[in-house]
Ligand SMILES: [Ca+2]
């Protein structure tokens with residue numbers, strides 16, 4: 001064999017091996033650097049039902065939504081998660097309506113809304129109720145000075161709405177409008193039943 005040809009072939013094979021080794025090393029490094037995929041299930045929540053309580057956004061009352069499952073699990077601000085149910089946020093009235101943006105500006109968004117999602121269901125009866133946890137205090141210039149220093153609890157009727165919404169396909173299966181009046185008032189909203197396939201049977 002031509003010695004020069006043999007030498008150039010050897011050089012070519014060496015180069016090929018170096019290239020292959022280089023690609024192999026890069027592949028291994030890239031594989032090690034791959035991050036586990038984002039838990040999309042945590043981002044886009046698959047919910048069978050959402051139960052939405054809303055009340056007058058101009059008042060600072062703290063109202064709570066309670067849902068009890070057929071397995072006797074109750075979800076509310078005291079127990080935010082259980083039995084496939086989750087309270088998205090305990091709306092405190094006015095206290096958590098203020099956000100601070102990246103420039104430090106305080107922005108007030110007057111929203112009074114609590115949502116409990118049911119990302120899965122147990123067949124049986126769900127019970128929904130609301131509780132007037134705390135009525136807003138305000139400065140009452142007409143009041144006698146008392147332990148609150150003329151601060152008085154707000155009284156009078158305030159409107160609320162409760163909706164039970166089925167997801168996929170979207171349908172409002174129950175809606176109620178009403179008023180609450182008293183501090184610590186409990187209002188039973190609805191008992192509704194679902195089957196094994198999460199279908200709404202009735203109330
Ligand atoms: Ca609340």
Ligand SMILES: [Ca+2]
Nearest residue numbers: 091093111112
């Ligand atoms: Ca609020």
